[in-house]
Amino acid sequence: xxxxxxxxxxxxxxxxxxxxxxxxxELLLDTAGSFREILDRKIKKVPALxxxxxxxxxYEPSTRTRVSFEVAAKRLSAxxxxxxxxxxxxxxxxxxxxxxxxxxxxxADIIVVRHNCSxxxxxxxxxxxxxVINAGDGWHEHxxxxxLDMFTLRKKLGKLEGLNVSIVGDIAHSRVxxxxxxxxxxxxxxxTVCAPKLLIPPEIDKMGVRVTNNIDxxxxxxxxxxxxxxxxxxxxxxxxxxxxxxxKNFGITEDRLKKAKKDIIVMHPGPINRGVEISSQVADGxxxxxxxQVTNGIAVRMAVLFWVSQARDKDKKDEITH
Amino acid sequence: xxxxxxxTREEIERAITRISHxxxxxxxxxxxxxxxxxxxxxxxxxxxxxxxxxxxxxxKLDVGGLDITFYRDDLSLVAEQPVIxxxxxxxxxxxxxxxxxxxxxxxxxxxxxxLDALIDFGRPRTIQLAVLVDRGHRELPIRADYxxxxxxxxxxxxxxxxxxxxxxxxxxAIEETGNDKEKDSKMGS
Numbered sequence: 001x002x003x004x005x006x007x008x009x010x011x012x013x014x015x016x017x018x019x020x021x022x023x024x025x026e027l028l029l030d031t032a033g034s035f036r037e038i039l040d041r042k043i044k045k046v047p048a049l050x051x052x053x054x055x056x057x058x059y060e061p062s063t064r065t066r067v068s069f070e071v072a073a074k075r076l077s078a079x080x081x082x083x084x085x086x087x088x089x090x091x092x093x094x095x096x097x098x099x100x101x102x103x104x105x106x107x108a109d110i111i112v113v114r115h116n117c118s119x120x121x122x123x124x125x126x127x128x129x130x131x132v133i134n135a136g137d138g139w140h141e142h143x144x145x146x147x148l149d150m151f152t153l154r155k156k157l158g159k160l161e162g163l164n165v166s167i168v169g170d171i172a173h174s175r176v177x178x179x180x181x182x183x184x185x186x187x188x189x190x191x192t193v194c195a196p197k198l199l200i201p202p203e204i205d206k207m208g209v210r211v212t213n214n215i216d217x218x219x220x221x222x223x224x225x226x227x228x229x230x231x232x233x234x235x236x237x238x239x240x241x242x243x244x245x246x247x248k249n250f251g252i253t254e255d256r257l258k259k260a261k262k263d264i265i266v267m268h269p270g271p272i273n274r275g276v277e278i279s280s281q282v283a284d285g286x287x288x289x290x291x292x293q294v295t296n297g298i299a300v301r302m303a304v305l306f307w308v309s310q311a312r313d314k315d316k317k318d319e320i321t322h
Numbered sequence: 323x324x325x326x327x328x329x330t331r332e333e334i335e336r337a338i339t340r341i342s343h344x345x346x347x348x349x350x351x352x353x354x355x356x357x358x359x360x361x362x363x364x365x366x367x368x369x370x371x372x373x374x375x376x377x378x379x380x381x382k383l384d385v386g387g388l389d390i391t392f393y394r395d396d397l398s399l400v401a402e403q404p405v406i407x408x409x410x411x412x413x414x415x416x417x418x419x420x421x422x423x424x425x426x427x428x429x430x431x432x433x434x435x436x437l438d439a440l441i442d443f444g445r446p447r448t449i450q451l452a453v454l455v456d457r458g459h460r461e462l463p464i465r466a467d468y469x470x471x472x473x474x475x476x477x478x479x480x481x482x483x484x485x486x487x488x489x490x491x492x493x494x495a496i497e498e499t500g501n502d503k504e505k506d507s508k509m510g511s
Contacts, residue, residue, distance in 0.1 A: 047438070
């Protein structure tokens with residue numbers, strides 16, 4: 001039995017996968033593996049974060065990410081408070097930083113923030129001493145989604161190195177795509193992004209990905225495909241005329257999968273639009289790991305909550321001893 | 323800093339054999355008996371005890387591995403970053419007699435964590451404790467049912483158990499550290 005050398009975790013905040021080393025990410029994925037096992041127990045709870053308070057501060061509507069963080073925190077025995085911005089004093093004009101400082105004054109330990117502005121979590125992290133976890137900031141990053149996609153891939157295929165992963169959908173407006181690209185490329189996976197031309201952001205190739213506008217090309221060599229949700233409800237969604245046309249050209253269907261590798265893994269961050277980006281047969285089919293992703297998401301978020309709170313405890317201890 | 327060897331390979335082997343006999347004697351056989359070792363070296367010891375029992379009685383007992391990191395009450399005190407292992411108990415512990423195994427019994431805090439963790443898996447009929455070395459200095463009301471060797475130590479000393487499986491040799495040694503704080507930086511075994 002060889003002891004694996006693990007990274008020393010030093011991050012008070014989790015802002016994005018861009019800022020983590022490969023070793024940091026490996027530590028999170030390994031820890032998530034230990035937490036994943038707890039989720040299959042009769043009593044799905046450990047006391048690791050007992051006495052800590054986690055605040056979910058969501059400026060954008062979100063059910064699954066918020067609930068996933070809430071479940072994760074509760075599995076670690078933390079107390080959880082949800083702040084939905086529609087019903088809070090943000091409506092009365094309070095700034096993000098002021099809200100954050102107030103949450104800190106309420107003696108919370110971790111803020112999980114979702115915001116429509118890229119960089120919001122980073123700004124908040126600079127302005128409070130407590131830990132900040134980015135649960136999605138604008139088009140920038142959604143690190144825990146990236147981590148859970150990587151965790152699911154690694155669990156299914158045993159490794160990330162050398163894998164061909166294709167991300168299909170609205171790359172331009174997708175923080176999920178960016179977190180996946182940052183994370184996967186650090187592990188030597190080969191990432192392809194596939195979308196209609198207008199949904200490919202300029203200079204995306206500088207992130208080390210292959211770009212294509214042809215779905216069959218994206219599927220041909222792929223070990224896994226990550227299907228993004230098409231946000232047709234957005235007002236600025238002018239890049240593609242209709243849902244039906246998108247489905248015809250980019251939708252993942254059984255016919256298209258027939259031309260791909262037989263055991264290709266189909267992922268989707270949810271919520272899925274059946275008949276828009278993915279057919280029901282594929283979403284519910286043998287290649288789909290969409291619901292496993294949801295379960296794995298809890299384990300990954302437990303790992304993140306655990307390590308950021310560890311880093312902060314260390315900080316506090318250093319202050320006392322020095 | 324000096325290192326004193328206190329247990330040789332043969333002595334470790336004999337202690338494990340004796341503990342295995344005692345476990346069987348105490349439980350009047352192998353019925354409903356399972357063994358759970360605390361990662362990392364407690365698990366190695368658990369597997370060895372199971373092997374001895376298999377040789378003696380021809381019964382393969384279920385062996386589980388327990389990681390107690392998430393149950394520790396001193397996570398913020400440890401100097402080193404905790405290393406997290408996997409917990410693998412893939413059998414039902416309901417109404418079983420569990421022999422919990424660790425290499426060194428010291429403050430009793432690790433065992434306290436392990437008891438909490440085990441009880442989250444179900445309701446065993448009994449939990450018994452087997453250790454290779456009991457070095458004293460308990461901080462909690464915990465005692466071992468099976469002890470390889472009672473080893474009087476000072477808190478400045480560090481007891482180091484090595485196993486072939488993890489460290490390429492079988493030995494128990496006492497290391498003089500001259501540092502009272504050793505207790506805090508090492509997992510409170």
